[in-house]
Amino acid sequence: MILFIPFFGLSQDADIDLGKKLFNTNCAACHKLDKKMTGPALRHVEDRLLNDQGLDKQWLYAWIRNSASVIKSGDTYANKIYVEYNRAAMTAYPQLSDTDIENILAYTNQEKTVPV
Numbered sequence: 001m002i003l004f005i006p007f008f009g010l011s012q013d014a015d016i017d018l019g020k021k022l023f024n025t026n027c028a029a030c031h032k033l034d035k036k037m038t039g040p041a042l043r044h045v046e047d048r049l050l051n052d053q054g055l056d057k058q059w060l061y062a063w064i065r066n067s068a069s070v071i072k073s074g075d076t077y078a079n080k081i082y083v084e085y086n087r088a089a090m091t092a093y094p095q096l097s098d099t100d101i102e103n104i105l106a107y108t109n110q111e112k113t114v115p116v
Helices: 015-027 043-053 055-073 076-084 100-110
Strands: none
Touching: 043 055, 043 076, 043 100, 055 100, 076 100
16 A cells, blocks of 8 residues: 655755755845844745735745845835835845755745754
8 A cells, every 4th residue: 555645845856954055155144044133034934925925936036036126016015025124125146046945945944943
């Protein structure tokens, strides 16, 4: 008997360790996983944006690569975030590939570990 259990969420090819390295290199100066800083906390950001705002992964790709263009487009949520964080523009990361972003999102999608 073969048991098939569907798994939703992370791409099977996502590399969480690489995602952590990319996060620390590109994101950690302004973001923490569980605490607001210059920018919002990013744990489960993909799920929060989808469930709370109806924004998909393509929106996240556009935002990460060039938030200024998303803001200029008149996007309501982008402008809300821009104002909420004192009109501090997020650094653009046009060099990040879809795979890089998937790896970062896989890292941010992990449950918080609580020390025993």
